[in-house]
Amino acid sequence: MQRIICAGAAGMLILASPAALAQLPPEQRSNAELAAELADLKKALAEQRALLEQLRQQVADARLAAERGMGGAGAGAASGSPQSQPQPQLPPSSPAPAGGGQQPVLAVGQPPKRDSKPPEVAPIFESPGVLTARGKLVLEPSFQFGYSSSNRVALVGYTIIPALLIGLIDVREVKRNTSTATLSGRFGLSNRSELELRLPYIYRSDSTVSRELFTGTAVENVFDTSGRGVGDVELTLRHQLNDGGVDKPFYVAGLRLKTRTGRDPFEVVTDCVRRCVGENASGTGLPLDLPTGSGFYALQPSLTWLYPSDPAVLFGSVSYLHNFERHNLRRQVLNGEWEPLGSVKPGDVIGFNFGVGLALNEKASLSFGYDHSSIARTKQNGAPAPGSVRTQLGTLLVGMSYRLNPKRTVNASVGAGLTRDTPDVSITVRVPTSM
Known part of the structure; x- marks a missing residue:
């Protein structure tokens, strides 16, 4: 009898724990819990998509800059040292959603700053198009x-x-x-x-x-x-x-x-x-x-x-x-x-x-x-x-x-x-x- 009472008390503690609720099969969880978990997953997915789009835009800008001589170590020959391309900061991990077993989600950091200097071209006129960096x-x-x-x-x-x-x-x-x-x-x-x-x-x-x-x-x-x-x-x-x-x-x-x-x-x-x-x-x-x-x-x-x-x-x-x-x-x-x-x-x-x-x-x-x-x-x-x-x-x-x-x-x-x-x-x- 004592073992039965202990087992019942342990079962009540497991059902009372949110983490344990997440481990239960879907048929034993309420619709509200499933909806909350789904909302968290959608939010994390949107954040990941935004971060991916920012990184994709940064790669495209860097590729375009390399093709035209802008940015990087080679662009400053005619206009002084160029503005260095900022490296994206690794965002801190966000807590896992309500559904257990999910990987940590990376939060979106600050968007990378874009180089506001004009692209460099082979000069054929008297006026250069690329200006000299500050203090150079x-x-x-x-x-x-x-x-x-x-x-x-x-x-x-x-x-x-x-x-x-x-x-x-x-x-x-x-x-x-x-x-x-x-x-x-x-x-x-x-x-x-x-x-x-x-x-x-x-x-x-x-x-x-x-x-x-x-x-x-x-x-x-x-x-x-x-x-x-x-x-x-x-x-x-x-x-x-x-x-x-x-x-x-x-x-x-x-x-x-x-x-x-x-x-x-x-x-x-x-x-x-x-x-x-x-x-x-x-x-x-x-x-x-x-x-x-x-x-x-x-x-x-x-x-x-x-x-x-x-x-x-x-x-x-x-x-x-x-x-x-x-x-x-x-x-x-x-x-x-x-x-x-x-x-x-x-x-x-x-x-x-x-x-x-x-x-x-x-x-x-x-x-x-x-x-x-x-x-x-x-x-x-x-x-x-x-x-x-x-x-x-x-x-x-x-x-x-x-x-x-x-x-x-x-x-x-x-x-x-x-x-x-x-x-x-x-x-x-x-x-x-x-x-």
């Missing part, structure tokens, strides 16, 4: 070579009939070579802003085949001239306006100030015996030494956009360059006299470009693009300067980037002129190095 310094030595040629035929005289010219035929063929060595430094003010300083050194050489005006000679002369020295120093501020991402554009605003530290065109001596205009003018009218600067201050706002679209990155920019007017200008002619020019204002420049970048592998990328600039007429004393017209410059560019190590990248680009006023060919090599 990037030094970028570069070398650019440009070659252009042009032919000019001018009729200096008058015609009696269309087939008969009374006067001279001014024929000029100009071959121009320009080499520019530049040291650029970019410093990250924040993760969204950077400051850039460009220090150029320019060497120019021109060869002009022509004949002197108003001398009556039919002999063609070759006029060689050159110039070298520091060019116009530039200071640029850039700021990323938004957080982009996969299938979301990035926008970067920029403001560039161009100084006139280089030797301007009004400081060189012009090959004219008297003034370069008028009936008694003689000489080629060309400068004896080539300038290394434009001679004018300029301010250029711009907006750059990058649009990741797997497996490519679309990019482009629009800009407006405003040249500031100078007053009381004059130039020196060959005999030491000064020719007054008055007020001169170069035409403003409206520019735009666009292109596409493709990642070949984790180290190499390729870019194609087109750059166009429309230059307004130059004004002298408030009126259009003689012979000044609106000029269109169009350049087709292709560039390639290769990452040597996590801190250094080699970028090379080639441009081909599509209009008469554009340089025939330009070659640029850059080696950005993160400090």
Whole structure:
């Protein structure tokens, strides 16, 4: 009898225990208990699905970043050390649901932070798309070579009939070579802003085949001239306006100030015996030494956009360059006299470009693009300067980037002129190095 009583008491204790209730067959448990256990399982399943979706999105972003050179150790070569990808925190285990025998469920942790920096592409334009990280310094030595040629035929005289010219035929063929060595430094003010300083050194050489005006000679002369020295120093501020991402554009605003530290065109001596205009003018009218600067201050706002679209990155920019007017200008002619020019204002420049970048592998990328600039007429004393017209410059560019190590990248680009006023060919090599 005592054993029966003890067994009955033990059975009552087992039925009173929640864990024991979970061990009972389903037919011996109430509907409320089964519903509570089912709700717990559904909640745990939803949490697991949310965690799986976050991890899947992180893997997709990391794969896209690796294909385009963004993130990881290799993306900071051109823009400083990139923001490190945060590792997902392992969430603590949650208690088992009411149903015994279930594995512990991992609770959802904090969602991983996404890299808000634009993707990196092989640079073919002057403005980089990827900004320097906060507190980082990037030094970028570069070398650019440009070659252009042009032919000019001018009729200096008058015609009696269309087939008969009374006067001279001014024929000029100009071959121009320009080499520019530049040291650029970019410093990250924040993760969204950077400051850039460009220090150029320019060497120019021109060869002009022509004949002197108003001398009556039919002999063609070759006029060689050159110039070298520091060019116009530039200071640029850039700021990323938004957080982009996969299938979301990035926008970067920029403001560039161009100084006139280089030797301007009004400081060189012009090959004219008297003034370069008028009936008694003689000489080629060309400068004896080539300038290394434009001679004018300029301010250029711009907006750059990058649009990741797997497996490519679309990019482009629009800009407006405003040249500031100078007053009381004059130039020196060959005999030491000064020719007054008055007020001169170069035409403003409206520019735009666009292109596409493709990642070949984790180290190499390729870019194609087109750059166009429309230059307004130059004004002298408030009126259009003689012979000044609106000029269109169009350049087709292709560039390639290769990452040597996590801190250094080699970028090379080639441009081909599509209009008469554009340089025939330009070659640029850059080696950005993160400090």
